[in-house]
Amino acid sequence: MTSDENYAIFRECLSNAIVARSEEKPKPTKRKPKSKRVTTTTASTGRSNPEELAEFVDYLASETFTSFPKPLQTLNYAATQHDPTLLKIYAPDADTPLPRSTLELLTTPIPVSVTDSLLAYGIIPDAADLPDFLAPVLAEYTSSVTAAPPVWASTRADACEICERDWIPLSYHHLIPRGVHAKVVKKGWHDEWMLNSVAWLCRACHSFVHRMASNEELAREWFTVERICEREDVQDWARWVGRVRWKAR
Template sequence: MMSDQPSDMNYDTFRECLSNALVARSEPQRKKGKRIEVERIDPEELAEFFLASEAFTTFPEPLQTLSYAALQHNPSLAIYVPEPDTPLPRQTLETICSPVPVSVTDSLVVYGIIPDAADLVDFLSPVLTEYTTSVTTGPPVWANTRADACEICERDWIPLSYHHLIPRGVHAKVLKRGWHDEWTLNSVAWLCRACHSFVHRMASNEELAREWYTVEKICEREDVMDWAKWVGRVRWKAK
């Protein structure tokens, strides 16, 4: 079965959400026409400083590993996913933020991001909302994933076709044996005809479904890497 989104990827997403909030609050402040001088630090550095070492790991483990797949398997995780245009409930936010070390709050106050320690929850509210929405977004409709170049050889001047990463002929077996969730069955990769044919030569439909169900997994194979290097040098164009 396809694994949930790794927590390190979630960390990167959260750090990006927080960095955006820090950038927004790091704009020069003015009061009655005068610039307020506050000790400042690069927002990216500040995000890395207190998130990597202190904040993210204090969040509940289900929040750290939250994903669309996890939400499908455990609907109770919906407590972390607000309705559109709605912030997380105050009680949920306070539960999430309560273990965050004082040093994190102090850093935000010292660098002028929040005026007071009591403002931590309000500051993190939109950050957490953006984070949870991002990591639980469902897979796109396959037609909207079309690439500009072959996802194996990267040639961009020849026609592409879509390859069902979980071949349709084995969908019933996939579901019966629990290899993947139903919502993953129509995931596709956009490949040139040569690479598409190579993929189907390299493994049976059942093997593709069980072992080679993402472009990343396919491209990790040594034979695929060798093939991509060779075919990528072929320069003729389709008529």
């Protein structure tokens, strides 16, 4: 998971909190903000204009997320497996919220314009309430990004993840071939928890993947569907085989 993916998750968590507060307090305060805020409302509901609300959320999320420490911006399951202290710092269990001291350390670098905007729109009643407002947002964010990968069987797709045909049977392809699992662990190419990750492919695409690279190459270079689909030969193959349809009996 990249910092861009983490940002998208944080933005969604922040959006949920802002929308919920906006529903409680739909009218902005009279205080003039120092930055962007939502001012246009619909006549029928009094709710904020969705496009402006999205712009408002994007601005706040960007300013807030980039002020966080890099370990929090890039936090993921793999990182917590290598450094368990990250969980203690940023993602205690659901019954143990972040300490106030940690929240204050995380929120202090956030630009004042963010606090002013939240105040102007009535999202928070006072500047001192910023840590309390962000506490559940951070809890939802850290819970999402540190979640363990799902059991492979639960990831079954409705269509081939390469050619996207959805009318033919699928089989699962071990993205890190089982024949090289021992070598992968010994060489430290991947963490052990990644060994059973799979992609759901039609038989034709499954065979193509094994023709395009050796097991070691698949394990080292082509261990995600996204990486595989970046290859030009795979894209050409997918366009061709995607047009192959079975004849009706």
